[in-house]
Amino acid sequence: MEQEIEIRNSKEALSRVKKNGTEVQYFLYPEFEVHTNKIPPGSIQDWHCHQQVEEVIVVTSGKISIETIENATLERAEVKQGDVLRVKNSIHRLVNRNRTSASFIVFRFVPQGVSQADIIKNDKCDCEEFVKKILGD
Numbered sequence: 001m002e003q004e005i006e007i008r009n010s011k012e013a014l015s016r017v018k019k020n021g022t023e024v025q026y027f028l029y030p031e032f033e034v035h036t037n038k039i040p041p042g043s044i045q046d047w048h049c050h051q052q053v054e055e056v057i058v059v060t061s062g063k064i065s066i067e068t069i070e071n072a073t074l075e076r077a078e079v080k081q082g083d084v085l086r087v088k089n090s091i092h093r094l095v096n097r098n099r100t101s102a103s104f105i106v107f108r109f110v111p112q113g114v115s116q117a118d119i120i121k122n123d124k125c126d127c128e129e130f131v132k133k134i135l136g137d
């Protein structure tokens with residue numbers, strides 16, 4: 001029977017240190033991927049893009065720059081703790097120009113081109129009464 005809640009810790013992650021010094025812990029699932037990253041000061045990722053994968057990046061500490069090539073022009077945005085980036089198929093890289101490390105979480109998935117907004121907004125079910133009956137509260 002499949003577990004309803006799956007907890008995975010860092011020991012179970014596929015851990016790598018990239019050539020730029022970024023420490024990555026990959027958590028792989030059949031329909032998506034999550035990885036945590038710690039990018040050291042002065043580190044620059046290689047330029048890259050994705051053909052089908054979309055990334056959502058949440059900065060969890062520090063500050064980084066996202067650089068993109070848009071219409072043959074370099075675009076740069078500074079992002080900080082709490083900011084969320086949605087990266088589609090642009091040519092991009094992340095840069096840490098600061099004196100301290102920065103951390104971020106990347107959620108990677110292959111979008112299906114169909115809006116799931118209604119499901120996402122309305123999927124929560126209230127289970128308070130059910131749980132009270134079970135637990136006798």
